[in-house]
Amino acid sequence: MPNLYFLICGFFCIVMIVILFFSKKRIDSKETKIYGFMILSSFLDIILVISELLICYFNYNSFTHLIVALLNKIDLIHYIFWPTLLFLYVYYITWGDTNRYEKIKNFSVGIDIFLVLIEFILPIEIINNEGVMGVAGIATDFVFLIAAVYLFAIIVILLMNVKKIFKRKYIPLTVLVVLIIIAMLVRISNPTLIIIPTILVFIDLIMYNTIENPDLKMIEELNMARDQAEKANRSKTEFLSNMSHEIRTPLNAIVSFSNSLLKEDLSEKCQEDLNCIVSASSNLLELVNGILDISKIEANKIEIVNKEYDFEEVLNHLTSLSKARLGEKQIEFRTKFDESIPKYLYGDSNRIKQICINLLTNSIKYTNEGYIEFKVDSVKSQDVVRLIISVEDSGIGIKKEDIDKLFNKFTRLDVEKNISIEGTGLGLAITKKLVDLMGGKIVVQSEYGKGSKFTVAIDQKIVDNPVINKETNILPELKMNFSGKRVLVVDDNSLNLKVAMRVLEPFNVEVVTAKSGDEGIDKICMDGNFDLVLMDDMMPNKSGTETLTELKENIEGYKIPTVALTANAINGMREKYIDVGFDDFLAKPIEEMELKRVLNKFLK
Ligand code: ADP
Numbered sequence: 143m144p145n146l147y148f149l150i151c152g153f154f155c156i157v158m159i160v161i162l163f164f165s166k167k168r169i170d171s172k173e174t175k176i177y178g179f180m181i182l183s184s185f186l187d188i189i190l191v192i193s194e195l196l197i198c199y200f201n202y203n204s205f206t207h208l209i210v211a212l213l214n215k216i217d218l219i220h221y222i223f224w225p226t227l228l229f230l231y232v233y234y235i236t237w238g239d240t241n242r243y244e245k246i247k248n249f250s251v252g253i254d255i256f257l258v259l260i261e262f263i264l265p266i267e268i269i270n271n272e273g274v275m276g277v278a279g280i281a282t283d284f285v286f287l288i289a290a291v292y293l294f295a296i297i298v299i300l301l302m303n304v305k306k307i308f309k310r311k312y313i314p315l316t317v318l319v320v321l322i323i324i325a326m327l328v329r330i331s332n333p334t335l336i337i338i339p340t341i342l343v344f345i346d347l348i349m350y351n352t353i354e355n356p357d358l359k360m361i362e363e364l365n366m367a368r369d370q371a372e373k374a375n376r377s378k379t380e381f382l383s384n385m386s387h388e389i390r391t392p393l394n395a396i397v398s399f400s401n402s403l404l405k406e407d408l409s410e411k412c413q414e415d416l417n418c419i420v421s422a423s424s425n426l427l428e429l430v431n432g433i434l435d436i437s438k439i440e441a442n443k444i445e446i447v448n449k450e451y452d453f454e455e456v457l458n459h460l461t462s463l464s465k466a467r468l469g470e471k472q473i474e475f476r477t478k479f480d481e482s483i484p485k486y487l488y489g490d491s492n493r494i495k496q497i498c499i500n501l502l503t504n505s506i507k508y509t510n511e512g513y514i515e516f517k518v519d520s521v522k523s524q525d526v527v528r529l530i531i532s533v534e535d536s537g538i539g540i541k542k543e544d545i546d547k548l549f550n551k552f553t554r555l556d557v558e559k560n561i562s563i564e565g566t567g568l569g570l571a572i573t574k575k576l577v578d579l580m581g582g583k584i585v586v587q588s589e590y591g592k593g594s595k596f597t598v599a600i601d602q603k604i605v606d607n608p609v610i611n612k613e614t615n616i617l618p619e620l621k622m623n624f625s626g627k628r629v630l631v632v633d634d635n636s637l638n639l640k641v642a643m644r645v646l647e648p649f650n651v652e653v654v655t656a657k658s659g660d661e662g663i664d665k666i667c668m669d670g671n672f673d674l675v676l677m678d679d680m681m682p683n684k685s686g687t688e689t690l691t692e693l694k695e696n697i698e699g700y701k702i703p704t705v706a707l708t709a710n711a712i713n714g715m716r717e718k719y720i721d722v723g724f725d726d727f728l729a730k731p732i733e734e735m736e737l738k739r740v741l742n743k744f745l746k
Contacts, residue, residue, distance in 0.1 A: 152340035225292035276334030390709035432568030512536025632662035659684030
């Protein structure tokens, strides 16, 4: 009877596993199916062995002896199929669902059926000695031999994958093989010690808790799905970044050349056509940048880079930019900045600029007369200041029913009225996402036909005490004539070099060009008399960054201001280039205002 204690424990255990496994929602995979068969087989095995033991103990006679022998024969089927299932399981998780797996599976099952038939013919010996039951005989030896062959095959697979042994699925499998060997040795040394069924249940239990638990499987599948989604997203962002570079390079040439042609004396018809080209290309450029920004935000690739910055400088930059963008529109541009705002703040000045530029550009686009008011208020509490930035205009306004759609992607409102105004419908979607990302709020008030007011509230940390100047200083009138100064432009694309020469023309600088990083290095080494280097970053063979590093290594005390030039329009680029050693950054197509700022900074 002591044998029965072990088996009863095994019985409760397997009942629990079967209920848990089949009652939960499972991933429908082949390995899970194999495991399902394994536990059903163990369940059947333990029931048969317990029945045999009970018969032997309570009512053993010549008739029940036959029943016990028959039950044993049926039970031995389990000892052929269970190792096969374990073998197929290990094979499957190692090499996956291949054609070879299917062939091996069909072959093993076919062989097993054949072996079962032989096993039924072979004699079996029932040992019943005062309630201690066991089985012996050729049939059992035969089955053990088959199990040993499968076990050997499993060991071979595990050895072929030694490197994976420490991976999650392989640790339990290695333990299981060791357990099976121990059980078989015990069984061979003492046929009446019936521990194999319980050990197999124990193995099922280990597998359930380590690899085959439906919850674990779900988590694993979810993790895999997440990894795949992240990978796809990464490739999408990479593709977009490359695409932006590829599209922006020719676009850069179109925008720059058509802009410079505008200054020529052309016929009215040509002028009209040219205006169309300028506006279409600028719109396309805005669209490319917008798509890039929105996809980066959606892929969680936009980081908020918090740093110390000069808020007064940000306001000055925004004011001069807006005034320049007003062009010939007769609109009064007002600024009202709270005097108590600390000059130095800690936060992401680039994102704040981007948010304000979007709102200011919209107010300029959608206002034809009257005013635009750019106002910044603040509320301080300890070391945090809440900036309340508002842009109010007396423009066309927004219909009440359209307000909810404002922040949707690619949504342009009042299209009939705005037909002549360029836009992509992405600006406010990006603005809203950036404000959310910075933990802020954006609200809109608007009256159709009268005007709109966009208000953004964002918290920034205070760094220093001085406050901003109420009368903000618009950048001093930029110096335009730099005759006598020499600028080296390094770019692998000859069209880009032509564009650079064209945009630098009005400033009277002497422009020297180089078509590669190496040529740039040669020119600087032979004739280091340059006042500024504009260096494209994305060049074949040697990138701008590599060229600059080489220049700094080869020329002791290399001091020529070097500005990175790139069509990669992703925000946060300036910081990246300054970190790698450039003095500044210019995005292509080069904006006149930005170029003036850079020339003024380095050629003064
Ligand atoms: P875009 O200006 O490129 O079309 P936005 O996302 O910036 O895209 O704006 C979405 C829409 O919201 C615009 O098409 C316009 O109809 C409306 N809109 C935005 N700002 C204003 C404003 N200041 N006055 C009137 N309408 C505006």
